[in-house]
Amino acid sequence: SGFGYANMEKQRQKLPVFKYRNPILYLVENHATTIIVGETGSGKTTQIPQYLKEAGWAEGGRVIACTQPRRLAVQSVASRVAEEMGVKLGEEVGYTIRFEDRTNPGVTAIKFLTDGVLLREMMDDPLLTNYSVIMVDEAHERSLSTDMLLGLLKKIQRRRHELRLVISSATIEAKSMSAFFDTRKTRQGEADEHCVPRRQPTILSVEGRGFNVQIQYLEEPVSDYLQAAVSTVLLIHEQEPMGDILVFLTGQDDIDAAVQLLNEDAQNRGRQPSGLIVLPLYSGLSRADQDLIFSPTPKGKRKVVISTNIAETSLTLEGVVYVVDSGFSKQRFYNPISDIENLIVAPISKASARQRAGRAGRVRPGKCYRLYTEEYFVKEMHAEGIPEMQRSNLVSCVIQLKSLGIDNILGFDWLASPAPEAMVRALEVLYSLGILDEDAKLTSPTGFQVAEIPLEPMISKMILSANLLGCSEEIITIAAVLSVQSIWMSARGSQKELDETKLCFAVAEGDHVTYLNVYKGFLHSGKSSQWCHKNFINYQAMKKVVEIREQLHKLLRRLGIVLKSCDGDTKVLRKAITAGFFAHACRLEAFSHNGMYKTLRSSQEVYIHPSSVLFRVNPKWLIYHSLVSTDRQYMRNVIAIDPSWLIEAAPHFYQLQKPNTATY
Numbered sequence: 001s002g003f004g005y006a007n008m009e010k011q012r013q014k015l016p017v018f019k020y021r022n023p024i025l026y027l028v029e030n031h032a033t034t035i036i037v038g039e040t041g042s043g044k045t046t047q048i049p050q051y052l053k054e055a056g057w058a059e060g061g062r063v064i065a066c067t068q069p070r071r072l073a074v075q076s077v078a079s080r081v082a083e084e085m086g087v088k089l090g091e092e093v094g095y096t097i098r099f100e101d102r103t104n105p106g107v108t109a110i111k112f113l114t115d116g117v118l119l120r121e122m123m124d125d126p127l128l129t130n131y132s133v134i135m136v137d138e139a140h141e142r143s144l145s146t147d148m149l150l151g152l153l154k155k156i157q158r159r160r161h162e163l164r165l166v167i168s169s170a171t172i173e174a175k176s177m178s179a180f181f182d183t184r185k186t187r188q189g190e191a192d193e194h195c196v197p198r199r200q201p202t203i204l205s206v207e208g209r210g211f212n213v214q215i216q217y218l219e220e221p222v223s224d225y226l227q228a229a230v231s232t233v234l235l236i237h238e239q240e241p242m243g244d245i246l247v248f249l250t251g252q253d254d255i256d257a258a259v260q261l262l263n264e265d266a267q268n269r270g271r272q273p274s275g276l277i278v279l280p281l282y283s284g285l286s287r288a289d290q291d292l293i294f295s296p297t298p299k300g301k302r303k304v305v306i307s308t309n310i311a312e313t314s315l316t317l318e319g320v321v322y323v324v325d326s327g328f329s330k331q332r333f334y335n336p337i338s339d340i341e342n343l344i345v346a347p348i349s350k351a352s353a354r355q356r357a358g359r360a361g362r363v364r365p366g367k368c369y370r371l372y373t374e375e376y377f378v379k380e381m382h383a384e385g386i387p388e389m390q391r392s393n394l395v396s397c398v399i400q401l402k403s404l405g406i407d408n409i410l411g412f413d414w415l416a417s418p419a420p421e422a423m424v425r426a427l428e429v430l431y432s433l434g435i436l437d438e439d440a441k442l443t444s445p446t447g448f449q450v451a452e453i454p455l456e457p458m459i460s461k462m463i464l465s466a467n468l469l470g471c472s473e474e475i476i477t478i479a480a481v482l483s484v485q486s487i488w489m490s491a492r493g494s495q496k497e498l499d500e501t502k503l504c505f506a507v508a509e510g511d512h513v514t515y516l517n518v519y520k521g522f523l524h525s526g527k528s529s530q531w532c533h534k535n536f537i538n539y540q541a542m543k544k545v546v547e548i549r550e551q552l553h554k555l556l557r558r559l560g561i562v563l564k565s566c567d568g569d570t571k572v573l574r575k576a577i578t579a580g581f582f583a584h585a586c587r588l589e590a591f592s593h594n595g596m597y598k599t600l601r602s603s604q605e606v607y608i609h610p611s612s613v614l615f616r617v618n619p620k621w622l623i624y625h626s627l628v629s630t631d632r633q634y635m636r637n638v639i640a641i642d643p644s645w646l647i648e649a650a651p652h653f654y655q656l657q658k659p660n661t662a663t664y
């Protein structure tokens with residue numbers, strides 16, 4: 001309604017960034033690169049693209065892009081901006097994330113997208129000619145894709161002088177970013193004042209209006225941050241005045257567990273309704289669940305949002321007065337010696353801890369409960385996090401740069417250089433996968449096709465091999481399942497019940513083939529949510545699987561690949577998986593009674609994850625999809641193989657440490 005719109009306009013004008021509207025537009029007009037530093041919630045993400053549109057940057061069919069490291073943030077911010085502008089999402093304001101494009105070419109003026117998607121767009125349009133302004137948001141996060149994007153955008157700027165970059169972040173090290181984009185030296189003899197726009201980047205700080213946040217530390221360290229978080233929430237609820245609570249945990253598992261514990265507590269004490277509304281926040285949430293997070297808290301109630309890192313700077317929740325900070329987040333770590341990449345629950349940096357605390361001072365003075373000691377904060381926590389580029393497996397990164405025609409990858413203009421050992425490892429694997437040739441160029445057609453498929457390169461290679469082996473119909477289902485978090489529900493009630501249900505689908509070959517049964521059952525049920533509920537299967541995840549599978553099917557058709565079924569021949573299926581994942585082969589230790597495996601690549605000790613259908617089955621040879629590390633390294637999604645397939649798949653890969661098949 002007109003009233004609602006006017007109201008929204010008022011809200012917009014109250015945001016700290018509004019005072020800087022004209023200076024921002026002036027700087028963007030006159031400088032190739034504008035760096036904007038501003039506290040979370042000041043309005044950078046939702047307002048700046050609108051200001052740019054109002055100033056005419058989207059005229060003549062041009063598009064204003066705004067990138068985010070996270071998919072959920074892209075969707076959430078785009079729908080907010082569409083609402084503020086009073087337009088339908090997917091028209092003037094749209095978004096694109098992997099496997100989901102909600103834009104209308106020719107109509108969409110403001111487009112939100114992940115930095116990964118923008119990288120992919122460069123494959124079709126290397127100079128990104130559709131865009132007049134590209135806003136790289138959340139640059140302080142230093143995600144792998146953001147870093148790659150910044151290096152590539154700097155290159156594009158040399159060719160497109162009219163392109164404007166806006167780099168925005170909450171805590172950026174603005175000076176080094178500014179030095180990186182200072183391209184005056186490269187245009188010798190030209191005085192910068194005479195260039196329009198000026199090549200010298202400019203920095204603008206938007207002052208926040210955060211209230212004071214009182215920090216509380218633990219006296220003694222705790223061993224169980226999950227339990228500590230739950231008790232702290234209950235304590236706040238009993239003792240502190242009204243105001244919402246934001247809890248930072250690490251991922252879906254501990255968040256779901258905390259939600260369950262809090263809901264159980266309310267029931268046990270018989271004080272239902274307790275006045276607590278407990279909501280999880282992590283990627284993969286349904287639209288409806290996302291909307292709950294942002295809906296105002298009803299009077300007399302207290303909202304508790306239990307979130308991953310996403311609420312640290314990407315999303316702002318109004319009404320938060322109390323923050324509970326576990327001190328941990330899930331982070332990617334890669335070890336080039338063992339060639340193992342893990343998602344590890346690891347300590348956050350001081351910078352992150354400060355950001356988290358800041359979320360409590362949004363509407364009035366707040367409190368932050370740190371579930372660690374002050375001594376730990378001062379002495380143990382690092383000042384800043386390490387850029388993801390320096391702690392990641394580089395296989396995808398190398399393929400993307402190669403497909404953009406960048407051959408000298410070590411010589412690329414990095415914001416932070418990756419480790420040379422990690423680069424060598426990536427080249428080795430890509431060569432063995434047949435994606436790069438001896439000259440480290442993309443092979444044709446395999447290398448170019450792998451680059452076209454927006455999945456992990458090993459999955460893409462698995463799909464291409466399945467095409468040759470005649471089992472692509474089944475393998476794209478498997479690829480889709482491996483692309484979602486987990487299709488099993490976390491155990492509600494008893495673990496035993498879940499395990500028994502799983503056995504209805506399980507097959508001796510392993511998890512991948514089991515997923516085919518689940519998918520079949522889901523289709524057979526008419527994609528029923530009741531069926532999922534009954535079988536401990538995550539309905540949201542299955543819907544996603546169907547969607548991704550459809551997208552993959554379309555993509556393969558474009559690559560000229562026609563789906564073919566192997567009609568239940570699991571041997572060819574497993575050969576196709578081996579062709580993609582031979583680097584993840586393991587062998588059961590001959591005298592192991594506790595199910596210990598060693599990786600063929602680097603003799604690392606690994607174990608089958610309890611969630612696998614092969615847990616305690618322990619076939620001699622297997623291949624895993626990914627590792628999770630807790631007390632040990634656990635393999636998730638495993639499949640039994642015959643070791644001879646490894647030699648078939650990659651004759652030279654294990655040459656130095658050839659598996660001794662004779663002993664088995």
Ligand code: ADP
Nearest residue numbers: 040041042043044045046047076080294316318
């Ligand atoms: P920044 O990018 O500087 O962190 P944002 O532009 O994301 O700030 O947020 C500005 C304001 O818009 C905040 O007050 C936030 O609460 C509000 N906002 C953003 N997204 C939504 C949403 N989906 N629903 C309701 N309010 C939102």
Ligand code: MG
Nearest residue numbers: 044045313314
């Ligand atoms: Mg933002």
